[in-house]
Structure formats: structure tokens, C-alpha cells
Amino acid sequence: MRVNASAGSKQAHSSETRGGVTVVVLAAGNGIRMNSRIPKVLHPVAGRPMLLWSLAAARALDPERTIVVTNPKQDGVTAAVNGEGQTVPQRDQLGTGHALAQVSADHRSLGPVVVIYGDAPLLRGETLKRLLEEHRKSGASVTLLTATLDEPTGYGRILRSRTGVFRAIVEEKDAADAERDIREVNAGVYAFTGKDLWPALLKLENKNRAAEYYLTDVVRLIKGKVNTVAVEDGTEVLGINDRRQLAEAERLMRQRILDKLMRDGVTITDPNTTFIDADVEVGTDSVIHPFTTITGASVVGEDCVIGPMTQLRDSTVGDGSRIERAHLEKATVAANVTVGPFSRLRPGTELAEGVRIGTHTEIKNSKIGAGSAVPHFSYLGDAVVGANVNIGAGSITANWDGFEKNQTEIGDRAYISCDTIFVAPVRVGSDATTAADTVVSKDVPAGSLAIGRPEMKIVEGYTARRRARRKRPDLRLLAGESNPELARKIGEALGEPVSPMRVTHFADGEYDVKIADSVRGADVFLLQGTCQPVSENLIQLFIILDALRRASAGRVTAVIPYYGYARKEKKTQARDPISAKLMADIITLAGANRVIALDLHADAIQGFFDIPVDHLTAEKLIVDYIRKLRLPNAVVVSPDIGGAKRVGDVARHLDLPIAFVYKRRPKDDVVSEQRVVGEVAGMDAVVVDDLISTGGTLVGVSKALRAEGATSVRVLATHGVLAGSAVEKLVNAPIEEIVITDSIPLPADKQHPKIKILSVAPLLAEAIRRVHEDRSVSELFK
Structure with missing residues (x-):
């Protein structure tokens, strides 16, 4: 027998309480103290929004109508009600009395009107039934639910005469000091008689400190008997106003859930470390071990063992199964299955009866047939595995081809040896076998053996050569101040931390450099781009190079992700400098033995250096x-x-057509005319450039492309200089997205959702590794 963990949320309707009962749920509060964008009543308690707990309690009354008063400024509340009641808006939050007044005349019945709050998830349906029964028996105009609390702060107090007769309710903010010492509080739950409630509501005034219309004042205005009913469990009236109270409600509700499960025959070995949602079902004689979380609409059968350290989310586990130290999400597990430890079943996984999933196994969107085993260290994605199949350790399905997921089919009784890779789509027939270390790239007929391992080779003298390579100078990675984040990423990719170096500034702005550790004889790679501020970063580069040369570094390679002054690589008019050549001379003179650069503005700049240059490209x-x-x-x-050459290379790799834009510049960074050459109408235009400076050219290009009928425009460039107001221009242009690399750091004030950043750290790290090991760098681009 399975039992539901929810505390009375699905009770049968009772004809005894029917008879024109109206329930009004007040759910329009702002919830300011929650400090959340989510409406307060939608914050979950034990996996269910608070509002739905209130509606579940209201269902115990089998009401003729349920009305939920909402705040129209809060998204999602009406959707959460999902037809369980009719919503009415409270456009201005002027108090609880004003909220009740939003109920229209069409719904103002003369019969019982029960008022509850949407932020009181611990209120039980049984308590509401007792309140309504006492209200009917007493013939009172209103019956209040009260509670006696050790800590009544925040609640309205119940004032009584010396003989104990109810006298009034006073809100805490309006209460005198002596009144605040009273421990009996108003629970905020009322049963009114409609014929007395609605006239009294018309007399309600807001003459109080908060200038609000209090629902409690309606009690005073009603001309009739006032009755009270004390709640047996004071925790039921806990209202949620902040995250601490939400956490306390969560603790109490989960304790209720665990208590009910244990009463119904489920063993919870440590309730303090077990978390089970309200809508979870667990079968009798199942055992839940510590540090287990079962959430959503999960169902656990009878005689199961779950945990320790297991998470089930929206999953089904059949009778007699054991799940240990595993993570299941939207998975279906049949009877007598074992999973774990340290395994993960992702959405769409279905395990048939008797399946065994071992250590460190991940399965996604796959069906595993009865009696099959995936003992350890394997990945099955988008697979259909037959019955009584053995999957050896280290086997995987290569289901993603870069564009879409593909399926692997393995027939009944197949034997899959260790380290088998299935390149999907592929099918292995029944009773087939794969040899260890086989790549299965085509279908294997039933009853066949597939062998795909490469021939073993013996390399003579390898050990001596490997040991010789270890005698190379130590690799040292240093970085200036131009791009510390890129330096950190390169260090992580190399497994070589950035060596400590201190760059200080004198009072007059001059730099000083202190290299902390010895670099004598080392193979040093200095990362220092010459981005903004260009001149300061250049000076810093020169000084650090000089310091390394004087510290007797064995070889110094300047790694320059962005090379400043590159746009002045030739004379365009009389008396122009060739700044790119001057920078190359100074870098060499300062002490660089080699340069690694990325996407220079002009290939010819490599020839400006009298030392080796490794010109990388993104x-x-x-x-x-x-x-x-x-x-x-x-x-x-x-x-x-x-x-055009750069774009031609990109287009060739992608087998795409090309176009270009003709532009005329009367002076630097100014474009006066742009024309599109090539067909772009009805096409998605991808503009590729080496850098983005002021953005003026690309804004004009995007407009020109749109004018020629391009469906969309995207811009990709290696270097995001983004000088001046470039970001503002680009994000306001008809461009879907701007993609740059982290060769230049992007300041926080220039970041925008339209701008995406690709990292060149892996590329630079691999180039550094190859230079250090005297291997080819050009092979990176084959």
C-alpha cells in the first residue's frame, strides 16, 4: 500500500459541510520583508506554493465557492490558483478589510463566509472544519480562531473581560504595552455569517496609525455574538512574512510529512536530515536513510531502500529497489533495481525490472531492458538497451554529433566489453559481442564480434627522449596589469600558476617592477596586451621585459593578445609615422626573444620584428x-x-557565400559612404572583423545590410577595443549580437546582454605549451 506524504490535501468532499459556504483567501499582500521578486504566496513550503496549502485546507470545507483576493501587480498568482477558485484583484493594498471588500455583490452570500490567509501554509483543513462547526452551533455572527503563543510578537492580541468573555482584537502596532504582554492572539482566520458581515464591512474606517482598513475592526462593528475557538497546535497559525519564518514553516511542514509517513509504515532513520516534499508517495516498509531528498511528484514503492545521500526529483522507484548515493531526475525505475553509489539518472531514463546500475554511471533519455547491468564508469545517452545485456566499464555512447542527438540500439543478451565507444547512430544485434577498446561506428549483426582496436606499436628509445624533455628550462608565466583575468585562465589551462610580480607606481606616475622569484635560465612567457590605456600598457611591457632580461631569464616570449598601434602599419600620407614598426623595434630592444600575437591588424607586421613571431588567429x-x-x-x-581574405577563409570552412561592404574614409575612424557588394537579401548576415574600435563602421554596415534586405545581422571580432561610446552605438544598431574575445578585458560599465565573449585562453595556453616544448605552432590551425 502506498501512502501520500501530503497532510490532508486530497480529502474527499463531505456533504455535511456543504450549504452555501464561501471561502475567501487573502493573497494580495506585498510581502516586502521577503525581499523577493516572487510573490510571497508563491514561495514553496515542502515543494508546494504557500497559496496552494491554503486552498488545500479550504477544500476540507467543500465550499460552494472559493474566492482568492490577489494583487494584479504580482505575476503568476492567478495561474497558480489554476481554477481552484475565482480571483478578484485588490488594486490598492489598503488593508485586510479593504481586501475582503473586493468581493463583488454577486458572491456575497448570506451563509457562512470563512476568511483565511494565503501565507499560512500550516493551517489544517481539520481545524477549519472545527471552526465552522463551532460557528454553526453557537449561532454567532463571527467566530474567531485564536492561539496561545509563547512568542506572540507580530500578532493582534485578544482582549477579554475579567470573566473571560471576548471583548476586542487590538493590532500590535496599536496595542498598549500591557496589551502586548497578552499571549492569546488572533490567528487571522474567521467564520462570519454573511448577513452580518457585509453590512458591517460598509462601515469600516481607517482611523488607525497605519491608515488601513483592518479586518479585525469588522469584528467590532458586527452587531451580534462573537465566538472564539482555540487552535490546539499553535504552529498552525504561523504566518510567513520573511525568509526566517519561511524556513521555520518548511521545518514544521516537513516534520508533519515525515511523521505521517512513519505512522503509515515508512522507516525514516534520521528525520533531521531527511527532506520529503508534500506530493511524494512512499510505500510501506521502505527505508529512507540520512541526507536523502525526495521532491516533486516522486513515487517510491514498497520495501525500497533509499539513501543515504540520495536525491530523487519527479522520479518513480518500483517495489524492492535500492537507490544509494545517487541522483535521479524524471527517471522511472521498475521493481528490484539497484542504482549507485555515485550514479546519475537524467530525464527520460527508464530501467526495467532487475536492472543493476553501478558506481559512477550516468544514463540519459535511455531505456535499459530487464536484467541488464551497467556496473560502473559508463555513460549511456539516447540508448535503447535490450534484456540481459552487460555493459563493460568505461563504455559510452557518443550520441551528439555537433548538431543533434542520435540513438544507439543494443539487442538482447549482447556482451559489451570494457572501453567500447558507440558512435551513434548505430545498432548492435542480439547476442553480439564487442571486444575491449572497440569503437563501434557501424551496425553489428546479431551474434557477431566487433573488434576495432588499433594495432599496438613499440616505440624504441621513448623513455630516454621523454626524460630528456624533462631537462628543459622551467616554464614561468608572468603577467602585467593589462588583462589579469586572461592570465589567470591561461595559467589554469597550462596547469602553471602566474608567478608573483609586483607593479608599483611612483607619485609622478612612473612604474617600478619587482619579480618575486628567480627566473634565471627559465623559459619565461610574459602576458601583456597593449589595450587601453595603450601607452601605459606599452611602457609597462617594456619595463617588465627589461627586468626579465637583466634577471638572466633563459628566453623571454612576449605574449601580446592585442597589439596596439597596429593600424599604423604603413604611411598613408606624407610625414606619417609607421608606429607598428617602432613598437616592434622597442619590444625587441627591451629584451623579448620571441613574440606570440593574436590576429594582428595586418599580416605584414610580423615582418617588422627581427625575432620569431607566432601569429595566432581566433x-x-x-x-x-x-x-x-x-x-x-x-x-x-x-x-x-x-x-576580404579573412572573411574568405571563414566562409570556406563553413561552405558559405560571402559579401563585403565598400567604404570610404575621409579621416581615421570616420566613414562617409558604405555600399554592399554581394547578395544579402533574405539572408542572415555574419560580419567578421579583426577588431571593433569606435563601432561607427559596423553601425553603418549593419544599416547598409538591413537596407539591402538582410534578415539579421551579427558581428564577430577578435578584439573588442570599444572606444568611447562604441557600446552604446552598437547595442542601439540593428544588430542581434556582438561577439568578441577576451583578448581585451571588457569593463563592467561596457557589458551588455547583446555582447558575448569567447575566451582565447585555451588557444594562447596551447601555443605557449608548444613553444616551450619546441613543437609546431602552425599545426594548431590545421
């Missing part, structure tokens, strides 16, 4: 990103004729 990053966009009708666009 082209692969850009190509991969465009491919993942999966645009249905894309065209790659160069913003000018000079970038």
Missing part, C-alpha cells in the same frame, strides 16, 4: 561559434575590402 573560435548558430541562410560579410 578564426577557429569564430567558425565554431557560427556553426553552432545553425543559421538557415547565412552569408559571411567583410566590413571592408581589406578584410
